[in-house]
Amino acid sequence: xxxxxxxxxxxxxCDGVSTPREMAEAALASGFVSLGFSGHAYTSFDKSxxxxxxxxxxxxxxxLSLREEYAGRLDLFLGLExxxxxxxxxxxxxxxxxxxxxxxxxxxxYTVDQSPEEMRRCIDLGYGGDALAMARAxxxxxxxxxxxDDVDIxxxxxxxxxxxxxxxxxxxxxxxxxxxxxxxxxxxxxRGKVFEVNTGAMAxxxxxxxxxAPFLLRRMLEMRTPILLSSDAHDAAxxxxxxxxxxxxxxxxxxxxxAQLRRGExxxxxxxxx
Numbered sequence: 001x002x003x004x005x006x007x008x009x010x011x012x013x014c015d016g017v018s019t020p021r022e023m024a025e026a027a028l029a030s031g032f033v034s035l036g037f038s039g040h041a042y043t044s045f046d047k048s049x050x051x052x053x054x055x056x057x058x059x060x061x062x063x064l065s066l067r068e069e070y071a072g073r074l075d076l077f078l079g080l081e082x083x084x085x086x087x088x089x090x091x092x093x094x095x096x097x098x099x100x101x102x103x104x105x106x107x108x109x110y111t112v113d114q115s116p117e118e119m120r121r122c123i124d125l126g127y128g129g130d131a132l133a134m135a136r137a138x139x140x141x142x143x144x145x146x147x148x149d150d151v152d153i154x155x156x157x158x159x160x161x162x163x164x165x166x167x168x169x170x171x172x173x174x175x176x177x178x179x180x181x182x183x184x185x186x187x188x189x190x191r192g193k194v195f196e197v198n199t200g201a202m203a204x205x206x207x208x209x210x211x212x213a214p215f216l217l218r219r220m221l222e223m224r225t226p227i228l229l230s231s232d233a234h235d236a237a238x239x240x241x242x243x244x245x246x247x248x249x250x251x252x253x254x255x256x257x258x259a260q261l262r263r264g265e266x267x268x269x270x271x272x273x274x
């Protein structure tokens with residue numbers, strides 16, 4: 001069946017532009033059976049993209065209220081996207097997306113998906129110009145965090161490649177880089193985590209393929225790692241961005257099912273039809 005759910009969305013409570021209601025209406029218009037909200041959890045060191053503590057409480061109240069209002073038409077889930085640098089308590093949430101957006105080196109903060117300039121600063125100042133060392137640090141951080149019990153879904157696994165068009169920062173075809181990324185993937189996958197196939201960077205024009213990269217998807221297929229498709233939507237208009245294209249790509253790769261979160265059942269496999 002076509003993808004009829006999306007668990008990675010952001011609203012006006014963090015760095016999105018749409019309200020939860022606008023997201024829910026877009027989901028209904030797209031024929032969804034369920035929708036998850038995953039606001040960026042509070043990070044004390046960078047408040048530019050996250051929910052505030054007060055905003056978090058308001059976010060929870062509104063999503064739970066909408067869940068009752070839309071019952072029988074659309075199943076709404078209350079989720080959270082936590083960052084490995086400062087994860088917040090996940091009690092009371094239906095699921096947690098575990099991501100890494102930041103690296104800290106000797107007390108200095110670097111954001112790994114903010115801009116090409118910030119990526120260059122991270123590599124040059126944080127890792128002495130050694131991009132592979134930076135990649136190793138990122139994947140080690142992600143593997144250590146996303147393998148934990150609080151994480152249900154692994155967020156945009158190789159997000160450090162966001163600005164890597166034409167190999168600008170990393171030679172992703174090199175054995176050293178692929179060995180590093182694959183080791184992290186395998187460590188997390190062995191913990192039974194669901195990996196999202198994230199179309200967000202495609203929708204914003206930064207990439208032509210989703211996260212994770214094709215060589216990682218092939219390994220996930222070999223390991224029978226559960227996947228789900230998400231758009232990391234910050235705008236209701238982009239709720240299903242890239243879904244048709246990437247569904248076809250996943251089917252061609254060999255995937256025949258995706259995971260879908262169902263209330264009372266957890267993540268269950270559903271057929272993938274391009």
